[in-house]
Amino acid sequence: MSEFDTTATAKLASQLRVDSIRCSSKAGSGHATSSLSAADLMAVLMSSELTYDWNKPDLATNDHLIFSKGHASPLLYSMFRAAGVIDEDELINTYRQFGGRLQGHPTPVLPWVDVATGSLGQGLPDAVGVAMAGRHLDKLPYHVWVLCGDSELAEGSVWEALDKASLYKLGNLTAIVDVNRLGQQGPTEFQWDLDEYSRRVEAFGAKAVEIDGHDLTAIHRALEESRQDSDRPTVILAKTIKGKGVPDVENKDGWHGKALPDEMADVAIKALGGVTSIHIDGNAPEPGTPAISADPSVPITLPSWDRGEEVPTRSAFGKTLAALSSRPKVVALDGEVGNSTHAGEFEDVCPERYFQMYIAEQQMVASAVGMSVRGYVPFASSFAAFLTSRAFDFIRMAAISGVDIRLVGSHAGAEIGADGPSQMALEDIAMMRAVHGSTVLYPCDANSTAHLVEAMADLDGVSYLRATRGGYPVLYDADEEFPVGGSKTHRAGPDDQVTLVGAGVTVHECLQAAEQLAEVPVRARVVDMYSLKPLDRTGLIESARQTGGRVVVVEDHYPEGGIGAAILESLADVPDIRVETLAVQGLPTSGATADLLDAAGISARHIVTAARRLVGA
Known part of the structure; x- marks a missing residue:
């Protein structure tokens, strides 16, 4: 074991405790006791094992530290003060204050924070993605450290993370679990039963190490040894006392999420040695560069199809993703449905950057988040229903983290047919539109899909394509352009009486309806609203005004939050436009696609009826 100064580390731990109390008490809120229990763990990590250049947070060889128990932010920010990257004034006077960087739960507004945490059970899954990038893509020796709380071990996502960390032999990942026994409301499920936790950890293929979380020497030994297992992730189970260092609150229920009152805080700070200004420079990382670097000059040859060919857009996605493999930073993640989404075509041409996450959609998205942290361009795909139902909180948190990830959901809507309603994503557009800063795309043919998938590779934030x-x-011809935020108009003429708006499958229903309406005769133009967020508001208003303010919107989605809702929101302040929306009503069943679209009220004949009603024909 390397030389370790327990006296100096004990003083650092006291400072971290004092500063955690000071900032939370000044703010009048915050998780002081959760910070106190883990102060010894972080003091040892910071002073001895964490390899990090605090002045160069983007350095490729830096270790990564993720607070999965993000509510212990007073401890994290106290570490930042000890590192010298935030000062006394920012720590004490801006924590949890409007306009400050030190938010109640950490976010990447701070350059030393990789991902936003606070929704428990997500930090470790995100860390798995960072560690996967380190071992399999960057091929650099940095280590990924995660501070977890014992309460979040009740989340299934934690065990998905350990399972995949073991599968991908992430010996560069160490989870440090602060087992302080008390959760938000009373004791945790297993309290201080470290053996029970160990059995579960080992069952998922990780190495379990049990320690006293306040024994500095034991902590150091465990952290040092966790670097030695090159093929297995390590989980350090540290028995701690919530509120450690403040006898009035130690191991007492009812203090979760509460700052110490001023008088109690003053007594505790004095007992802990008062305010100090210990500075930790950190351990300098070794020089090195990632094995993969971006190459913007690499040519991309998109697949193309002839007009009239019948091609599923999911197939076009797969072929385009395979073409994007020539870009060295593009990676693909699959949820064991790559033969259906066609993401498996990427594996055929680039297996070293294809990651099979199996039926673990939460971990799939989290891995994409972690890889994005390391500068990769991840595409994660599954059935649309499973992306939204299983992984939505991870998608929401990805937006808060400000990472760039690309999601593709196939088999969406009643259109899928005989599989039935459990497989029909009828809520996904609403969910994805609601994500902060998201882009939502829904192409209707193969060539538009190819161009939009290529565009996604360069989009910021969370982007979603429905297939x-x-x-x-x-x-469309292969050389047609499809800018994000645009739309395409079909059958437009100067005497058009109604605008039919569709996306994806309903574009084809609208085109059939326009042909049938021409026999009435009612002249209808069709707008392919392939970009749902951002929406082509200008083009939509122009079409509506050129057709007498009459618009029919058709979508293979529930009415709440879908395409119709997006258009109504966009046109809310525009006078003299009447919009009729056709969306899936009721719960679909199994059946043939044509029967299901007709039963849902979104087939061509229903569009004809709605258009004639608007026109008065």
């Missing part, structure tokens, strides 16, 4: 199961005629 259909069935094959539909190619409508």
Whole structure:
């Protein structure tokens, strides 16, 4: 074991405790006791094992530290003060204050924070993605450290993370669990039963190490040894006391999330040795560069199809993703449905950057988040229903983290047919539109899909592309352009009486309806609203005004929050436009696609009826 100064580390731990109390008490809120229990763990990590250049947070060889128990932010910010990257004034006077960087739970507004945490059970899964990048892509020796709380071990996502960390032999990952026995409301499920936790950790293929979380020497030994297992992640189970260092609150229920009152805080600070200004420079990382670097000059040859070919957009996605493999930073993550989403075509041409996450959609998205932290361009795909139902909180938190990830959901809507309603994503557009800063795309043919998938590779934030199961005629030439935020208009003429708006499968239903309406005769133009967020508001208003203010919107989605809602929101302040929306009503069943679209009220005949009603024909 390397030389370790227990006296100096004990003083650092006291300072971290004092500063955690000071900032939370000044703010009048915050998780002081959760910070106190883990102060010894972080003091040892910071002073001895964490390899990090605090002045160069983007350095490729830096270790990564993620607070999965993000509510212990007073402890994290106290570490930042000890590192000298925030000062006394910012710590004490801006914590949890409007306009400050030191928010109640950490976010990457601070350059030393990789991902936003606070929704428990997400920090460790995100760390798995960072560690996967380190071992399999960057091929650099940095280590990923995660501070977890014992309460979050009740989350299934934690065990998904350990399972995949073991699968991908992430010996560069160490989870430090602060087992302080008390959660938000009373004792945790297993309290201080470290053996029970160990059995579970080992069952998922990780190495479990039990220690006294206040024994500095034991902590140091465990952290040092965790670097030695090159093929297994390590989970350090540290028995701690919530509120450690303040006898009035030690191991007492009812203090979770509460700052110490001023008088109690003053007594505690004095007992802990008062305010100090210990500075930790940190251990300098070794020089090194990632094995993979971006190459913007690499040419991309997009797949293309002839007009009239019937091609599922999911197939076009797979072929385009495979073409994007020539960009060295593009990676693909699959949820064991790559033969359906066609993401497996990326594996055929680039297996070293294809990651199979199996049926673990939460971990799939979290891994994409972690890889994005390391500068990669991840595409994660599954059935749309599972991306939204299983992984939505991870998607929401990805937006708060400000990472760039690309999600593709196939088999969406009643269009999928016989599989039935459990497989039909009918809520996904609403969910994805609601994500902060998201982009939502829904192409109707293969060539538009190819261009939009290529565009996604360069988009900021969370982007989502909805893909259909069935094959539909190619409508556009291969050299057509599809800017994000745009739309395409079909059958437009100066005497048009109504605008039919669709996206994806309903574009084809609108085109059939326009042909039938021409026989009435009612002249209808069709707008392919392939970009749902951002929406082509200008083009939509222009079409509506050129067709007498009459618009029919058709979507294979529930009405709440879908395409119709997006258009109504966009046109809310525009006078003299009447919008009729057709969306899936009720709960679909199994059946043939044509029958299901008709039963849902979104087939061509229903569009004809709605258009004639608006026109008065």
